[in-house]
Amino acid sequence: MKKNKYVIIGSGVSGLLTANKLLQAGESDFLILEGRDRIGGRVYTDTSIDVGATWFQGHHVYLSQLLKELTIPSFDQYSDGKSVLVYNSMAPAHYFKTDTSGPSAQRIVGGSISLINVLAEKVKDKIICNCKVKQLTEKEDTIVIETNTNTFIASKVISTIPPKLATSLKYTPELPKDLKKVMDKTHTWMSNAIKVGISFKTPFWRTKGFSGTVIGQIGPVIELYDHSNADNTEFSLMGFVNEGLRGTSPEKRKSRILKYLETYLGEEIREYTNYIEKDWSKDRCTACQHLNSVYMSPEYGNKVFNSTYFNNKLLFSGTETSAHYGGYLEGAVYSGLQAAKVIMQE
Numbered sequence: 354m355k356k357n358k359y360v361i362i363g364s365g366v367s368g369l370l371t372a373n374k375l376l377q378a379g380e381s382d383f384l385i386l387e388g389r390d391r392i393g394g395r396v397y398t399d400t401s402i403d404v405g406a407t408w409f410q411g412h413h414v415y416l417s418q419l420l421k422e423l424t425i426p427s428f429d430q431y432s433d434g435k436s437v438l439v440y441n442s443m444a445p446a447h448y449f450k451t452d453t454s455g456p457s458a459q460r461i462v463g464g465s466i467s468l469i470n471v472l473a474e475k476v477k478d479k480i481i482c483n484c485k486v487k488q489l490t491e492k493e494d495t496i497v498i499e500t501n502t503n504t505f506i507a508s509k510v511i512s513t514i515p516p517k518l519a520t521s522l523k524y525t526p527e528l529p530k531d532l533k534k535v536m537d538k539t540h541t542w543m544s545n546a547i548k549v550g551i552s553f554k555t556p557f558w559r560t561k562g563f564s565g566t567v568i569g570q571i572g573p574v575i576e577l578y579d580h581s582n583a584d585n586t587e588f589s590l591m592g593f594v595n596e597g598l599r600g601t602s603p604e605k606r607k608s609r610i611l612k613y614l615e616t617y618l619g620e621e622i623r624e625y626t627n628y629i630e631k632d633w634s635k636d637r638c639t640a641c642q643h644l645n646s647v648y649m650s651p652e653y654g655n656k657v658f659n660s661t662y663f664n665n666k667l668l669f670s671g672t673e674t675s676a677h678y679g680g681y682l683e684g685a686v687y688s689g690l691q692a693a694k695v696i697m698q699e
């Protein structure tokens with residue numbers, strides 16, 4: 354069996370960025386093992402809709418810098434026109450206008466997947482998809498990595514599996530109790546989210562003076578935004594489905610969503626060309642079997658993640674390990690950069 358110097362588990366933003374940094378430092382003896390049949394992790398653009406990560410802000414400095422380095426352009430979230438606020442099903446909707454004079458949330462041109470595709474370019478021959486890691490065993494100066502398909506051996510392993518999910522792997526020797534406890538308590542950001550994306554031939558809401566933003570905790574969609582592409586050739590709305598509809602059948606959920614949006618944006622909503630949903634809680638490469646309630650600001654970047662394990666051979670990385678904007682793409686970028694530095698020093 355061939356031994357690699359490094360094995361990175363996960364091909365999300367953090368794993369791919371670490372791989373790029375290893376390569377830039379002249380380290381090419383590595384593999385990236387990915388459990389899904391696709392790369393990108395929680396960045397997933399399906400039929401031009403970002404069903405995973407979408408927005409970033411100017412204060413996300415590491416991500417902004419990375420996009421600049423990779424010459425990936427971004428554009429302002431569309432917000433011109435009347436936005437709808439639904440706060441009471443009995444009362445008429447309220448309308449508001451977004452202040453467009455301030456800095457806007459940014460979207461990545463081509464969808465967030467553009468970042469993944471560019472990061473994957475130089476390392477694509479090192480990525481193995483459909484390869485789900487099940488067990489990590491420390492054996493002398495190596496780690497044996499058992500997956501659903503093959504066994505791999507590496508001198509060092511960087512796991513970017515969300516920490517809570519990573520507790521379901523088997524570790525020999527067992528991980529320290531304090532680490533396991535923190536990992537288990539680290540909520541996987543957005544793992545409860547259900548997204549919906551609806552595409553149209555024309556942006557009918559814009560024509561009617563709407564921004565496409567519909568906000569309201571009581572409806573089947575709690576947030577909805579214009580999700581048309583940067584050059585205004587593809588027109589979509591995208592948002593978050595009320596989690597109360599998770600158990601409802603897909604047909605019923607869709608019917609309730611369309612009816613609700615018809616009330617506030619008009620009957621043209623029925624003339625969609627594409628309708629998609631993604632419930633991340635059902636995706637076993639992001640979420641655990643049991644749903645946890647979510648705190649608005651979970652604590653990320655616990656200091657246990659500053660240490661390495663298995664005698665300096667195992668490092669836990671990924672956005673939830675980042676003390677800097679943990680949970681966000683920015684945290685994934687920061688942890689990816691840090692992981693490369695740490696693992697090459699050890």
Ligand SMILES: Cc1cc2nc3c(=O)[nH]c(=O)nc-3n(C[C@H](O)[C@H](O)[C@H](O)COP(=O)(O)OP(=O)(O)OC[C@H]3O[C@@H](n4cnc5c(N)ncnc54)[C@H](O)[C@@H]3O)c2cc1C
Binds near residue numbers: 362386392405680685
């Ligand atoms: C619905 C949703 C909306 C979001 N919106 C935003 C947003 O607007 N702005 C923002 O900044 N952030 C947003 N985020 C968060 C953002 O997507 C994450 O911060 C970022 O993508 C995390 O990257 P990562 O590499 O740390 O982890 P991940 O992307 O989760 O990568 C981990 C990788 O490990 C793989 N994996 C898991 N288990 C195994 C295993 N056993 N073996 C092998 N591989 C495995 C996974 O398949 C995955 O590819 C959103 C996330 C979701 C789900």
